[in-house]
Amino acid sequence: MLQTELLKQKTNEAEAVIEQYLPAESGHQKIIFEAMNYSVRAGGKRLRPILMRETYQLFGGKGQEIEPFMAAIEMIHTSSLIHDDLPCMDNDELRRGVPTTWVKYGYDMAVLAGDALLIYAVETAVKALSFTGTAQEGARVARAIGLLAAKTGIYGMVGGQVVDVQLTGQDIPAQKLDFIYRLKTGALLEASMMIGAMLAGASDEELGQVEEMAGAVGLAFQIQDDILDVTSTAEQLGKPTLSDEKNHKTTYVTLEGIEKARADVAKISERAIEILHGLPGKNQFLEDLIRMLITRDR
Amino acid sequence: MLQTELLKQKTNEAEAVIEQYLPAESGHQKIIFEAMNYSVRAGGKRLRPILMRETYQLFGGKGQEIEPFMAAIEMIHTSSLIHDDLPCMDNDELRRGVPTTWVKYGYDMAVLAGDALLIYAVETAVKALSFTGTAQEGARVARAIGLLAAKTGIYGMVGGQVVDVQLTGQDIPAQKLDFIYRLKTGALLEASMMIGAMLAGASDEELGQVEEMAGAVGLAFQIQDDILDVTSTAEQLGKPTLSDEKNHKTTYVTLEGIEKARADVAKISERAIEILHGLPGKNQFLEDLIRMLITRDR
Numbered sequence: 001m002l003q004t005e006l007l008k009q010k011t012n013e014a015e016a017v018i019e020q021y022l023p024a025e026s027g028h029q030k031i032i033f034e035a036m037n038y039s040v041r042a043g044g045k046r047l048r049p050i051l052m053r054e055t056y057q058l059f060g061g062k063g064q065e066i067e068p069f070m071a072a073i074e075m076i077h078t079s080s081l082i083h084d085d086l087p088c089m090d091n092d093e094l095r096r097g098v099p100t101t102w103v104k105y106g107y108d109m110a111v112l113a114g115d116a117l118l119i120y121a122v123e124t125a126v127k128a129l130s131f132t133g134t135a136q137e138g139a140r141v142a143r144a145i146g147l148l149a150a151k152t153g154i155y156g157m158v159g160g161q162v163v164d165v166q167l168t169g170q171d172i173p174a175q176k177l178d179f180i181y182r183l184k185t186g187a188l189l190e191a192s193m194m195i196g197a198m199l200a201g202a203s204d205e206e207l208g209q210v211e212e213m214a215g216a217v218g219l220a221f222q223i224q225d226d227i228l229d230v231t232s233t234a235e236q237l238g239k240p241t242l243s244d245e246k247n248h249k250t251t252y253v254t255l256e257g258i259e260k261a262r263a264d265v266a267k268i269s270e271r272a273i274e275i276l277h278g279l280p281g282k283n284q285f286l287e288d289l290i291r292m293l294i295t296r297d298r
Numbered sequence: 299m300l301q302t303e304l305l306k307q308k309t310n311e312a313e314a315v316i317e318q319y320l321p322a323e324s325g326h327q328k329i330i331f332e333a334m335n336y337s338v339r340a341g342g343k344r345l346r347p348i349l350m351r352e353t354y355q356l357f358g359g360k361g362q363e364i365e366p367f368m369a370a371i372e373m374i375h376t377s378s379l380i381h382d383d384l385p386c387m388d389n390d391e392l393r394r395g396v397p398t399t400w401v402k403y404g405y406d407m408a409v410l411a412g413d414a415l416l417i418y419a420v421e422t423a424v425k426a427l428s429f430t431g432t433a434q435e436g437a438r439v440a441r442a443i444g445l446l447a448a449k450t451g452i453y454g455m456v457g458g459q460v461v462d463v464q465l466t467g468q469d470i471p472a473q474k475l476d477f478i479y480r481l482k483t484g485a486l487l488e489a490s491m492m493i494g495a496m497l498a499g500a501s502d503e504e505l506g507q508v509e510e511m512a513g514a515v516g517l518a519f520q521i522q523d524d525i526l527d528v529t530s531t532a533e534q535l536g537k538p539t540l541s542d543e544k545n546h547k548t549t550y551v552t553l554e555g556i557e558k559a560r561a562d563v564a565k566i567s568e569r570a571i572e573i574l575h576g577l578p579g580k581n582q583f584l585e586d587l588i589r590m591l592i593t594r595d596r
Contacts, residue, residue, distance in 0.1 A: 023452060027457075028474060029452060029458075029460040029461050031460060032456070032457065033452065036452070079413075083409055083410075083413060086409060088406045088409060107386035108463050109460070109464075111381055111384060111387065111409065112381075112459060112460055115377075115381060115412070115416060115456055116451060116452045116460075118413060118416055118417060119416060119447050119450050119451040119456065120447075122420050122443065122444075122447040123444065123448050126440060126441075126443060126444030126447060127444075129437070129440055129444070132437075134433070135432070135433035135436065136433040136436075138433065139427070139430075139436025139439075139440070141437075142424060142436055142437070142439045142440035142443065143424075143427065145424060145440065145443060146420075146424030146427070149418075149420040149421040150421050153414060153418050153421050154321060154327060154330055154331065154418055158330070158410060158413055158417065159325075159327040159330065161410060162327040162329060162330040162407070162414075163326050165406050165407070165410065166329060166407075176326060179326050
């Protein structure tokens with residue numbers, strides 16, 4: 001089982017890396033730096049940068065060029081949360097107990113802060129070039145940026161968000177729900193683990209395996225989320241339960257029933273662990289973390 | 299003098315390049331592809347991609363790796379227009395005579411279309427890797443993406459937009475107006491010309507000269523815009539004149555007076571041409587284009 005202390009330590013380490021790449025809060029445009037940093041610092045478990053670094057180490061990576069990418073993936077994740085919370089999207093005023101970016105800095109600055117973090121993520125990732133010695137490593141950074149952008153964009157996270165927004169309030173067919181889950185949640189997890197593997201020099205075949213593993217983790221994670229909304233108490237979850245039912249939201253549970261949902265989480269997560277065991281390296285923490293993400297009760 | 303026919307031809311050529319990199323309109327997330335393509339196709343003179351390719355050729359560039367970057371810079375420019383037009387920003391319903399993206403596709407999809415184009419620009423630029431032969435050229439693509447992101451982001455275009463939004467309706471001191479002009483308009487022109495030079499193998503010293511030249515072009519262009527708002531007829535300009543005065547907007551003309559504004563445009567543009575003449579290559583069209591941008595009467 002995953003030790004809570006160890007996860008806490010890894011989260012702290014990831015936060016220390018991210019902090020190094022946040023902009024200094026000075027200059028005429030100071031307000032945007034404040035809005036960006038406020039949003040990134042608002043918290044979370046930093047799962048994406050942690051999964052990135054652990055996968056990097058699984059493939060024997062030992063350099064520092066992973067660090068700008070760790071900060072970049074968290075910036076992109078935060079950018080998407082800022083825009084998701086806008087009045088024209090989910091219209092959320094609180095996230096993790098604090099005012100959302102648009103409530104704190106205004107609607108216009110929240111749009112700009114999301115834009116700013118999205119492109120600053122790329123600017124940050126390029127800083128990996130300063131840790132590379134050879135032109136070959138430099139070209140690898142370019143490929144990793146391509147992967148980051150592809151998994152973030154219209155064939156990744158943004159694409160999933162588009163379909164989710166478009167189907168709000170409607171019954172969603174199973175095929176489209178799968179699409180939304182794979183893209184909206186899954187794509188950035190795939191990017192995290194694939195970039196870790198890529199920068200450590202994994203082969204194309206290995207990258208394909210990591211993609212499948214990360215996709216399975218993302219899908220099982222999301223289905224588990226739907227199960228917990230039905231089975232947990234609000235106290236356990238730290239947020240209201242049965243919210244999907246109240247909002248007449250189509251979920252994996254409403255589509256397939258709770259028994260099949262549970263069986264599928266088990267099946268999909270076993271597949272993820274199976275792929276992990278077939279990869280060359282060994283990383284017990286990564287295995288424990290994947291199990292925790294999938295079997296968590298809150 | 300610049301021949302209108304030649305400019306039209308260059309615009310057509312740039313549009314043909316951009317068109318190749320637009321997403322196909324199919325799949326679950328089709329609506330976002332339509333919104334992106336609608337916005338990019340809504341027009342404009344394609345000055346940024348034209349300036350990029352002409353500068354590339356000035357430095358002897360002959361490859362195809364410039365083309366994804368030409369499409370990318372236009373996508374970024376379009377992304378900024380989509381978000382500028384949003385109700386929470388300028389609240390514009392028409393641009394170039396057609397409905398703005400949020401009017402046509404909804405507020406939520408316009409936020410997502412702006413995000414989509416911003417990150418798809420990076421995804422597109424990375425495609426330049428397929429035209430590179432050596433790892434060295436691959437690493438150069440990574441550096442060019444870094445430049446693109448830096449000039450787009452918080453120390454570039456977005457940074458200028460932040461200060462512009464923040465000071466809306468207020469008197470703007472000269473120092474901040476200069477900052478807004480240099481970043482909001484200037485930064486993407488600098489990116490265009492510097493990326494052209496960089497991909498053609500310009501030295502760091504030459505890149506610095508190109509940056510100064512492009513910055514001067516951007517600043518003179520923007521001041522000329524302020525002058526035309528006062529001196530042109532609506533018929534000449536194709537849009538309402540004296541709009542700055544009506545909106546109590548601080549401009550270079552309200553700050554410095556029309557005579558000094560005219561003298562400064564002449565001085566700044568002479569400096570741009572002087573730098574151009576000091577560069578190794580020769581490109582008469584580029585020189586004519588710069589003169590046209592600065593001395594235009596509409």
